[in-house]
Amino acid sequence: MDCELLAELAKYNITVKAFADDVKLYLQIMDDLDVTRLQVLLAIDVLCKWAKDWQLTISVSKCCMLHIGKQKRDTTVHISGDIVPVVDSVRDLGVLISNDLQPSVHVNNIVSRAHKRAAAILRAFVTRDSSLLMRAFLTYVRPILEYNSRVSVCCG
Helix, strand or coil: CCHHHHHHHHCCCCEEEEECCEEEEECCCCCHHHHHHHHHHCHHHHHHHHHHHCCCCCCHHHCCEECCCCCCCCCCCEECCEECCEECEEEECCEEEECCCCCHHHHHHHHHHHHHHHHHHHHHCCCCCHHHHHHHHHHHCHHHHHCCCCCCCCCC
């Protein structure tokens, strides 16, 4: 990520987080001026110009806007003429973040995925040898439960 871009966005109180090819823009929106700051004055338009200058494409289909907090604003943001959808939750580095910042959406997703994987193991194996099933569980289910969660797993 170009330091000039980060510095330019920081002038307008826009926080930028970058990881590999992902960029996240954060801005506390209190009024219509903040919405203008996000879209028109800088943030998204400057980011699009920067990407074009560096011959990079922004995958608009992977972009979204997450409103955090109780107050909802009618905010429409565009990238290259396409409207950025407003979502209730977004996946960031494997973690589901909801608009109320509660972990329930993430934990429910983890439990659901682990349950499906455990059921698939039981369907796939004819044997009911507990040692073999335990190894399959430890290999294929436990990592789902342990990655970025507080779900504890006990295996004896």
